[in-house]
Amino acid sequence: MADFGEILETIGDFGLFQKLLLFALCCPNLILPFQLSSLVFNHADTNHHCNADWILQVGPNLTKEDQLNLTLPRLPDGSFSPCQMYVPVDWDLSAIQEYGLNKTTTCTDGWVHNDTIYEATIVTDFDLVCDNANLFRGAQTIFLAGVLVGAVLFGPFSESFGRKRATQIPMVLMLIFTVVTGVAPNFYVYLASQFIVGIAFGGFRINSIILATEWIGVAQRSYAACLSQVLAALGQVMFLAVVYYVRDWRLDQFIMAGPLAFVVIYIWFIPESARWLLVRGRTTDAKEIIQKAAAINKRTVPDSLVEKVLNEKPVERGGIKILFTSRVLRKYFLTITFAWCALNLAYYSLTLNVGKFGLNIFLNQLIFGLSEIPVHFLCMWSLETSGRKVSLMVALIVGGSLCLLTLAVPQSNFIAIAALATCGRFLMNGAGSVCNVYIQELFPTSIRQTAMGLSSTAARVASMLAPVVNMLEIYHFTIPTLVLGSLALASGITAFLLPETRRTELPGSTEEAEGKRKPKMAYSAPGDCEDIKATKL
Template sequence: MARENNFKVELQTQPSSKILNQHETAPRHNSWSLNMLLRRLRATEGKKDDKFSNILDAVGEFGTFQRRLVALTFIPNVLSAVFMFADLFMFTAQKPYCNASWILAVGPNLSEAEQLNLTLPRAPNGSFLTCLMYLPVAWDLASIIQYGLNHTESCHDGWIYPETKQRSLINEFDLVCGKETSTETVQTMFMAGLLIGSLIFGFISDRLGRYPTILLSLLGLIVFGFGTAFVNSFHQYLFFRFAVSQALVGYSISSTSLATEWLVGDHRAHAIILEHCFFAVGVMFLTGLAYSLPHWRMLFLLGGAPVFSFIFYIWILPESPRWLMMKGKVEEAKQVLCYAAGVNKKTIPLSLLDKLQLPGKKMDKASVLDFYNNRHLRKVTLVMGCVWFTVGYSYFTLSFKLKDFGVNIYFRQVIPSIMEVPARLCCIFLLEQMGRKWSLIATLFQGTMMCLLILIIPSELKSALVLMVVFGEFSMAASVTVFFIYTAELLPTVLRATGLGLVSLAWAAGAISSLVLISQNLTLLPVFLCLTSAILALSLCSLLPETQDQPLSDSLESYPLQFRNTGEDTMSDDTLYDDAAEEVVKNTILNASVMKLDTDILPSSSQPTEADRKDD
């Protein structure tokens, strides 16, 4: 509020005619500044009708309560990264040999090398065959050494891994010799869980609230994340990974909705950006654990143990007041707001609290069918879903592209994670200077150029290709962050979590498509599809309205009007003023807005006299 008041005072110090003359003589690039000025004026007018923005200003825009809320959403993101990417370190290369311990019955003092030499056939190059063994015989050791064994069969007593020092899923459940399972297959199952969880938890969050959905998601992390360390079979492992992925997407949707509805302005964007930075830190933490721990179960035990500390969220996590209002729980919303103001050592005027009334259309009348019935909501959701599919597909395709260049698994995770932190922090500057839509277009365009360079650079220039892939991941990480913020602001409160679930479904579908194509060992097709889909996403982004400095839409009743007004603002912001008459019109609007601001904030006793005007 203080910043807006200062802005108004600055406008008052300049006569309207002076503003008009200055702008008429300004160069063409000054039209961008005028656009920003007009946007801020419209935002100031729109904010007057947003009761929650006024109340949150009284609560404190970013006081102790909001900082505590943001910190509470940061911590689980570190563990979310551990649970999400743990599969990448579960399938370390193994060299199995048939278990031929039967020979110990006749030669108990044989070393492991002697056992292998007597019981395993050799390949033409002299190495032991991994999936065959000699048929056991009832001979003594001297006869076996003298005559040797000739008849072979497949392994029937399991396998041993004498050259392996690390315990992984492969040697834990003997995923060898016809039972092989790739990382891509397991991650496809994981993404299928994300896909289903997006629908389930988005609906639950809008029905039951952000607070219970977050608690349910954290319970899922405890049971299915930490509990993965105790599975007894590979099928159980797949089920637990399928279940924990649903808890992860449930937490992501609900925590984003909660932060969006509690914070205002730039604080909202900064909180989500930092939340994603902590996710990248979690990937680095996971990589360090995987490198230092020799057993896959220890990875889940040590990496997942901190999840038990989230039990105290039951007592300190707040509910969203916007969601409470849309649900018709006015008194509970007032209590939560008063508690937040008390933590910030602020007082909410009773006149503001009294303005909170039951919404015209309760939340129980909003359903997932509104994404089809509401024309504006349907258009936005379809466009967002297409862009989310592209971002999910491109992000995973570039992540797995490093595998083709023979980059070590640990470097494949650490280097992009280190790059993602500055990528996400750069979004702060982009969002402040360019707005949501143009920031998304800029990051997608950079990712598109990286995909194009990957296609045209010769395969012999391996270092250059690796660099392009890393910068492509840099761009896509920034796109993910911008679009998460953008999507949460575009959707109304009554269906915000459900909408985030639907677009997360599209993101998971893109990731699954990427994994399927990668498993086919195709070289250029996945990257070519990255390029074409990114170009399509760029064209679709132009259809979305700008949301920067715009009040959040709460109900479906106000959503079509808000969408239409925002769309008109976006068109005016995106149009260059090539005609001088158009500039005069815009300046007329500006001057009228300045005069209106004068009458709004200055008491009648402080109005300038006629003599003062003549002096000016």
Template sequence: MHFDEILSVIGGFGKFQKLLYVWICLPQIFLAFHMLVSIFSGAVPPHLCRATWPSAGAPASSNLNLSASDGRPQLSCTAPFNHSGAIDLGNGLPAGSCQGGWEYSTETFQNTIVSEWDLVCDNANLNNLGSSIYMFGLLVGAVVFGCLADKYGRRIIILVNLAIQAIFGVGAAFAPNFYVYTALRFVVGTSISGVIMNAFVLGTEWTGSKQRMLAGLITDYFFGFGYILLAGVAYLIRDWRKLQLAISAPGFLFIFYIWVLPKSARWLMANDRKEEAWELIQKAAQMNGKPLTKDLEMCQVYKIEEKTGVKKKHSIIDLVRTPKMRKQSLIVFYLWFANVLVYYGLSLNISDLGMNIYLTQMIFGLVEMPARTITLFTLNRSRKISQLAFLAVGGTACLLTIFIPSDLSVIKTVLAMIGKFGITASLSIIYVYSAEVFPTVIRQNGIGIGSMCARTGGVLAPMMYLLKGISPQAPMVLCGLCPLLGSALTLLLPETANKPLPDTIEDVEGSNLR
């Protein structure tokens, strides 16, 4: 008997699954905190160099002017140049010789890693490097914990990563210097990938085919809620150390997951642990109020067809070993990469709206909610059409911005927001689609490599704007062409809406999903 048939008998989204989603979704709020906290903790306040030799009888602070004549923040690295080409600090010293130290405005931020460790001017690249190292941690976590979850199970990897996230997140709040802070944040990044991927897969593998899209969308909503909530938390806590502690310390409360988070019965069966899986199935059936029939109870097995009679070992190589699996894997990997590249690329491009940073953060979170909501009405009809349609909308809107004159900034912004709307919806869909394209025996490997490709896109997104040196329109051209190519490639993927999940590679190669 196929596991999806068992779910149809015991309930594909009953009380057992609903309680499971409570446990899956709660950490998503804190994952959003960790993912986006650098917007506030790594912010660069207005700053100037203290004069080493102030005018006679005047305090050093009298030489500071953190605002230009028009009221905008005056940064030290954009001060007027003197006749020799060096930045004039008003004390006869060039910018690189700021012996008196930097003075930072505390109007918006009480303290950030930039103001504490002077990550400005010549040291500003260290701040960007720290962000890249954190994103690299997400990439490493996607690969490492994707493989480990296929080997040891979803539940244990989630528990381990929640512990890592809390311990190293709190540690980062007490980091003595920038380098220790960056190393700790790197480890936090690896744990975030481990939780995001495995929580999603655990939910997917316990959910019936008709309700399976909820696995991605419900968790996305909670991540979006964390996106919005962070604006309020950061507004109330203006010191980066206290903010880091506030988003990390509650992670220790997840210790009770040891007793409440279930294993994946589908994974247990695929790994020949049928007795353990059957106990979980009986528990789920009891909680859902659907007692098992005698025939189903006597079956007690979920068999994966093995022609050789020997249990097969699976690895990442199986993702590309056979023709159909190879084609589908490579396309899904590209979709992960393109979605995240453009998502972060657009976020960086439209963030300069001239508004309060906390309000901007909240607006960006709110914009994503309609994008996630609309997929509720499209996914059950077709995963394939939904994916290619939203990619096409996002890519087309981005391309249209290059034809809008620079003086029509409102129209450009609206188009960019439409582009972000399409990409956000597409990003929600790719989670669900990926879990249905990859078979159970290599599903976590597939999701892990896909997440790795996504993180590669995240690392490259800030660098995309270096293309402005070639052409001012180049970044938006790239943001338009990548989704459009992905939309075309999606035509080659199978339709998986309301279909049983494939469990073996043979299911994929011999399937009639198309």
């Protein structure tokens, strides 16, 4: 496969074929954020109190305020206790009003959810309050665990069965179990369906980006990762509009399923990666797809190049063994994985805490969503001007520092904290786009998906730990921020160990990935090709 870069130039490395493929694979990213954002809105806690309707038997004409005053104890701040009530007594109303009630107990007849922000959430439907209050955190972890498993399962699956199937099957699973989530009769069915949705989420994300990237030339390679992130940011804003007008979490699930059904229909027509076909020795299939791509781009493929593809031997195989026996590749893998873990922990910790920055939860989410749109355009510019290494280091070091700065601001200054947290999340998101591009350029084709799958798996472990890290605030409110900020800073510093891969061809062998490859300058017009000495892949 040493000549695929030259073949890609000949058929057009960013023509109509690549643009259609890029659109088809990035479009679902408008919908995927619905799944993550639903963890914030569908899991939102409510103002609740114990059901004390027993007193209506002796005082049916009591006002709501009088009912609560007689049956619920108050907290030191004057509000009603959400998890305690006075023990019911067999007295008449006048005796209760004269002597009052003193003995308390936990809620014996369920809860009343009186938050007017939402019509229904999983908290209200499954009573995830009081002793069960942390179960919705567990639901968040279950979803993120599914994302982790998706990366583990669909990484090797992609190496064996192709990038195409590894993007199609997750979308089908996501459609089915998004609907199952919406009709879940109890919390356990909800958890199981969300776990499978998480698997689909993780499987599609990593494979769709790789499939798009392996068809795109060096000058536009960052588009696949960055454009998918831009659309993901737009998806957050779209979901915000949906949940603002539809405050019922079950109905939101069905709204999500609609566009997913459209994606499931067209996703079956996407082409396979020619690079992967050549790795597997399926040169005839690769030739057919290359010719189709050339036809769509209105180019012709010289017979000499076609024969070169047909006669090309499959590149080396070895999977995970190559990744860890090569000292250089092992260093690259551990460094990029550490960075990806640190930024994921910070990003998801900040995302899941969107309702705790003092401002309205809808306003915070709008700010978070809109702030992500420019970061990826900035990321595309930075990747091509400053390079991968500098972009990653700056994003992680500055982003981690901004997170730590939130601790230096008075906690009553909600606007300043929200601004710093938004900027920190802004940079962590940009660092994620850099990692998505960077990791594909560090490893050869034979283990590219394996390396990305393993690294993504580790990153998903970090994101799965985000709710757990956030729980550490019960010991001190500074602990979660200290953890995520310090790790981001450390990973930014260690990123210095990585090589610069800007404007180099994707490596086709371990030797090339270890540094024995030449830079390949981007060009702006087909006629410039003669002036370029292509590095063969």
